Amino acid sequence: MTDTAQEIRKEASEEGKLDYSKTLYLPQTEFPMRAGLPKKEPELVARWQEMGLYKQLRDDAKDRPLYVLHDGPPYANGNIHIGHALNKILKDVITRSFQMRGYNANYVPGWDCHGLPIEWKIEEQYRAKGKNKDEVPVNEFRKECREFAAHWIEVQTEEFKRLGIEGDFDQPYTTMNFHAEARIAGELLKFAKSGQLYRGSKPIMWSVVERTALAEAEVEYQDYESDAIWVKFPVKAAARDGGDASDLSDAFVVIWTTTPWTIPGNRAIAYSSRIAYGLYEVTAAENDFGPQPGEKLIFADALAEESFAKAKLEYKRLREVKAEEFAGMTCHHPLHGFGGGYEFLVPLLPGEHVTDDAGTGFVHTAPGHGREDFDVWMHHSRDLEACNIATTIPFTVDDAGFFTRDAPGFGPDREGGAARVLDDKGKKGDANRAVIEALIGADALFARGRLKHTYPHSWRSKKPVIFRNTPQWFVHMDMDLEDGTTLRSRALKAIDDTRFVPKAGQTRLRAMIEDRPDWVLSRQRAWGVPICVFADEDGNLLRDDAVDKRILQAFEAEGADAWFADGAKERFLGNEHDPASWTQVTDILDVWFDSGSTHTFTLEDRPDLKWPADVYLEGSDQHRGWFHSSLLESCGTRGRAPYETVITHGFTMAEDGRKMSKSLNNQVFPQDVMAKSGADILRLWVMNTDYWEDQRLGQTIIQTNIDAYRKMRNTIRWMLGTLTHDEGESVEYSDMPELEKLMLHRLWELDQVVRKGYDAFDFKRISRHLLDFMVLELSAFYFDVRKDALYCDAPSSLKRKAALQVVHHIFDRLVTWLAPMLPFTMEEAWLSRYPDAKSVHLEQFRECPSEWRDDALAAKWKKVRTVRRVVTGALEIERREKRIGSSLEAAPFVHITDDLLRDSIEGLDMAEICITSGISVSSRPAPAGAFTLGDVNGVSVVPAMAEGRKCARSWRVTSDVGSDPEFPDVSARDADALRELKSLGRF
């Protein structure tokens, strides 16, 4: 006899009555109802760390097929925000779910380390110390950038681990480790070697004062007074072939600009098909300089009056000019012949950016001095070349703001030397004046004035900046490659060959690739992998494998800093090449090229990964970013995408669906959620949301997930309590009651849902089905019904043993299925049930034998539950009328006139299923006034009280209470159970 048994006896003798609760198999568990996740989760992180879970996962799965989700690298410059949390949680659920389904799902996290934002931070630190970036040796600056990135990698690593992310955090990949830098450089050299890399040019924002390129974010807009001029372009040919002799052929097209110094760079005039134009003639002139009566000019109708007024002219409108007439038209440059240059044709080009809000309706287009000018020019480059118009963009202004030889008459060839746009202090130079004088001399000036407007200024020096054509390194999108394809065609093919989840990603990426311009790789910056090539004056690349080899070996050993070290040029060129005839390029690579190359040094080079990756997963903004650059890089060097599947997620919005922002104070920080509620709550939110679209997050939504979490946790807790009494006795499937078979059938069905759900990355479908199952079928039905047998039945009861076994099956499956989603809670539950186990994360999803599937049984029990609904509905009336409290006080009459419904309950203990003490079923029609449900025909219930006494042990009201003299206050079933327990010494 056990101590407990003695205690029970003792208490019983004292009170003269047994406390039967001690004789029941009530749930017992240490698994707490309240999770305390903020405290518990870090303990589990430490446990996994100590046991080396990552390594064990790899060892366990070493013979299984590899499944690789390649991590898109976050930028190493700050704490993680909600977007990082969403992203990493999704990735973690994917790798864990594949790991638990027969794969070796290795996850190697990575970081993007180079680039502008980190440079800014370091520069900011410099300024705080009164230091100037330009006075610091490049490699010292780069070293500080490296240390900065390393610091944030450490911080983010801890934050990701705290989220429950499992991966190789001891050996992540970074774009700045030496091997990565060498490989990135190597990839660039592949583009160079295959001829895909070329030197072109592009206007960029340039600060003359600082002699540096500026990014859009480094510019601020301030008020500024500019010189405005209206310039006449004589029409050369009304059609590009020169054959037309219309009334436009002796007219002028007039443009307006606030940057006269860009006139030498003019190469085209843009017009819009949405604007109404007219041909005008001057009828009277106030001045004897400038336009004179008889001159014909073309303007946008909306701007003609204002323009003529400005030039103090009277005019008449001759006729409408349709936009179509401009197609193919060419003009002379207004300075043609000046300084021996400007003899080229100036074509008119259609441009979407042209408006008739200000100016003349024609936009002076200097492709070297404006982004839109450049885009329009490049967009038409093929057409223009076909008409023998050279599309080379002149470098009219140098880095100090002086005109060059590309601006004949204004550069070094000018009397008195080159004119200057801005001086060293940022003040206007003499360039505008020189240009205006030349225009006057050429009788090309229509009018002039001044304009106050906002103009970009450097945020450091607060001085105006200019758009200036600068040599840049590009990759051809449309160059014919050796195999008859182009980079663009390869990329489009690769998009077709890739699975996109959701599908819209494919459309979006394709649209971008279809009309993107050539890929600009160069940045005039310091912190990055250099474009490690040598070029001659014309931009031709030095091609020498030996040089390349020296470069890559040096990078491998010393990092890319080697490129910037003293003597690097001579070192890499070696003895075979004359340093004087080659320029060492000092631009660095666009960071998108870095991250676009992660597949090479991570997937290809690590023996524990593979190329291509099974899946890439990032936010939808990465169609322009990582998905895009990885695709181009890989197609350019390997001919296909580095991924088989691309998954995208939306962005996290505040609760009202708007963007989270500091100013609106509606941000949610993952650190806060973890500290207050736990990482599993955040993870559950991710699981319940439609991540393919934008998601919302806020207090209400967090609370909804906390509630759902509690329900799941309590259901699992009850199973753990009940399974405390599981002694592992097995019951043959064929011997099981129908109710148990029904639950096994449901497990079989759920197994399908779960596996298909994970395959489709459709997590909300899984979590929805599992939560509904727990709430509707377990808590509210199966467990409720089976409590009587599980708590009260004798140890030998087959029903009890079968139920225990089924609960065991349910537990193992639910916990493993949910483990990828809620790794902390499921680990806690698993270890509570199996104290000697290492980790639930080393488990596989359990098989559900096809024997369990029984569709007929499920259909039958659907009807059973229909009948049950009518019974519980009737009992609710009784309860409301205070005739009963517990359903065990009732023993209703059920009249079933529907044959199918009656057949479904044939042979079943409906009292047990309805949790009443008794039930009488008849096929006779019910008397008037019987309870029915509107949506159930053929079932009526007449309530009745159960007859007999209440069993002190099971609380059922039966007529056999007291039939056993040994236990006079319990029913016969309970008396038998007590006797059996007694004989086993259980009490």
Added chain:
RNA sequence: GGGCUGGUAGCUCAGCUGGUUAGAGCGCACGACUGAUAAUCGUGAGGUCGGAGGUUCGAGUCCUCCUCGGCCCA
């Protein structure tokens, strides 16, 4: 302005190729139990399916426009 995309009960989601009074869970209200107890069970109230037109015998589901929102460009 362009490309892609979304708006179904307080919250999160189902609603397949158009077909009966639009569903679920949670929350809420009310009730029961007191042997899952800061739990559990039951019942109920919540929706002009963003708005307006149109196609159709019939539209949350198809078309057009509008509106609000998101990502990426300009």
